[in-house]
Every structure is written in C-alpha cells, then in structure tokens.
Amino acid sequence: MLPPLSRLPNLERLITQQGYFVLYAPRQTGKTTAMLALAQQLTASGQYTAVMLSVEVGAAFPHDLAGAEQAILQSWRNQAQNRLPAELQPPPWPDVRPGQGVQSALQSWAQAAPQPLVVLIDEIDILQDEVLISVLRQLRTGYPDRPQGFPQSLALIGVRDVRDYKVASGGSRRLNTASPFNIKVKSLTLRNFTQGEIQSLCEQHTADTGQVFTPVVV
Numbered sequence: 611m612l613p614p615l616s617r618l619p620n621l622e623r624l625i626t627q628q629g630y631f632v633l634y635a636p637r638q639t640g641k642t643t644a645m646l647a648l649a650q651q652l653t654a655s656g657q658y659t660a661v662m663l664s665v666e667v668g669a670a671f672p673h674d675l676a677g678a679e680q681a682i683l684q685s686w687r688n689q690a691q692n693r694l695p696a697e698l699q700p701p702p703w704p705d706v707r708p709g710q711g712v713q714s715a716l717q718s719w720a721q722a723a724p725q726p727l728v729v730l731i732d733e734i735d736i737l738q739d740e741v742l743i744s745v746l747r748q749l750r751t752g753y754p755d756r757p758q759g760f761p762q763s764l765a766l767i768g769v770r771d772v773r774d775y776k777v778a779s780g781g782s783r784r785l786n787t788a789s790p791f792n793i794k795v796k797s798l799t800l801r802n803f804t805q806g807e808i809q810s811l812c813e814q815h816t817a818d819t820g821q822v823f824t825p826v827v828v
Contacts, residue, residue, distance in 0.1 A: 611814070612807055614640065614647035617800045621648060625658070625728055625763040628756055629795040630749075633767045634735075639800050641767055645730045649693070652728055658762070659698045660728035663689050665737055665745065672738040679711035679744075686715070698723065713748035717759050726762035735768035753793045771797050 615621065617640070624631055635641050645662045652660035667685045671678035683703050690699045700719040703711070720727040737745060752760035766772060772794060803811075805828075812823040 612803075612810065614644040615651070616807070617803075618644055618648075618798065621798075622652075624796065625652065627795075628762050630753065630764045630793050631766075632772045632794050632797040633765055633799070634769060634771045634797065635800040636769055641800065642732060644800070645732065645765070645767055646693075649728070649730055653694065653698070657725060658728045659694070659723040659725050660730070661690055661693050662730040662732055662767075664732040666733040668741055668745075669733075669736045669738065672741060675741055675744055676708035678737070678741040679708055682745075683711055683715055698725075709744050710748065712745055713752045713760075716749075716761055717752055717755065720756070720760050720762075721758065726757045727760075728763045729761045730765045730767060732767045734766040735770050750793055766794075771799075 618633070633641060633645070642662070649660040649662045652658040663686045665682050665685075667681040668678035671681060687700065687703070700715065701722045704714040704718055706714045716727070716729065734745070735742075749764065754760075756762050809828050812828050816822055
C-alpha cells in the first residue's frame with residue numbers, strides 16, 4: 611500500500627478555496643480509497659463535515675427520477691450513518707417534488723452541519739438520461755449558495771471526465787450543453803506510479819513474503 615492521497619496533491623487547497631472539482635480514472639486505480647481517506651482526514655481535522663457518498667443505486671432507475679432520487683438519498687443516509695459520528699449526520703431529508711431532492715437534501719445538511727460540508731460523490735457517471743441531467747443541474751443550482759446553504763466543496767468521481775458524460779450508455783449524444791458541470795474549477799486524474807513508489811511496493815512485498823526483487827527488475 612501507498613499513502614492514499616500521495617497521487618492527488620493539493621486537494622485540501624481546492625477545498626479551502628470552496629472549489630468544485632472532478633476526479634476521474636479507470637476502475638481499480640485507487641479513486642475510492644483515496645477519497646474515503648480524504649473525507650476521513652478532513653472530518654478528523656475538526657474543520658469540516660466531510661463524507662464520500664455514492665449514487666450508484668440510482669442507475670437502476672434511468673427513466674424514473676423520483677425512484678432514483680429516493681434510492682440515492684436513502685443510500686446517502688446509510689453511508690453517512692456508517693462514516694460519520696451522530697452529530698455530523700444529516701437531518702431528515704425535506705419532502706420535495708422529484709427533481710429537487712438532491713439539491714434540497716444537500717442544502718438542509720449544509721445548513722445544519724456544525725462545520726462546512728464537503729461531499730465527494732462517487733460513481734456519478736454511472737447515472738443515465740434524465741437522472742444524470744437532473745442531478746448535475748441540481749448541483750449547479752445550489753452552487754452559488756455555498757458554503758452556508760450548500761456544500762463548501764464537492765467532487766464528482768467516476769471513470770471519465772465530465773465532458774464525456776453521455777446521456778445514454780453507449781449513446782452517441784452528449785449532454786445537451788458544452789459543459790454539463792461548468793462550475794468545476796479543475797478536472798483531476800490519478801497520476802501514474804513513480805519509480806520510487808514501485809520500489810516501495812516491491813520492498814513491502816519482500817518484507818511480507820521474503821521474495822526478493824533485484825534492482826534490474828524494479
């Protein structure tokens with residue numbers, strides 16, 4: 611293992627500056643591990659209420675906005691209960707019309723949180739069609755109200771950059787805007803391992819198993 615945030619420098623500065631950003635990289639490259647570590651680190655500092663949440667369950671409702679929002683918000687509550695102390699967990703979600711659930715939930719949570727709220731949204735690009743469009747628009751609508759009325763900082767995490775989000779899985783049309791998340795200040799990806807990191811991983815393997823790697827192999 612390597613320190614989970616070593617390949618993502620300067621994220622804390624983005625958060626301090628109230629930045630919304632995108633993190634994308636292929637699957638199984640360490641995105642989720644790094645973002646979980648970041649949220650834990652921020653919350654442990656006492657300066658933020660930070661949590662990573664997934665919208666993956668919403669993918670089961672590509673044409674049912676109400677169903678998708680209900681599934682996402684219940685999943686968020688479950689994840690918050692598992693990852694945050696009781697005093698930082700969200701208040702009851704507001705009872706609103708479909709298409710306003712995500713924005714209203716984040717608004718009420720930001721207003722109730724004792725510290726600025728930081729939300730890292732995983733699996734965002736697994737959403738499709740009107741559900742994806744609605745979630746992105748709700749985030750854009752709430753953005754000007756940060757940090758008192760919306761998360762101070764927010765990340766969208768997935769396998770592709772935001773400009774490549776598709777309306778349909780495998781479809782040819784892009785979202786009907788040049789920049790569906792134009793409030794982002796930066797798109798980031800995990801850099802490749804350095805030679806020093808490769809050497810560290812090999813040395814850890816040697817310590818665990820006794821198997822030796824020659825310098826040439828490293």
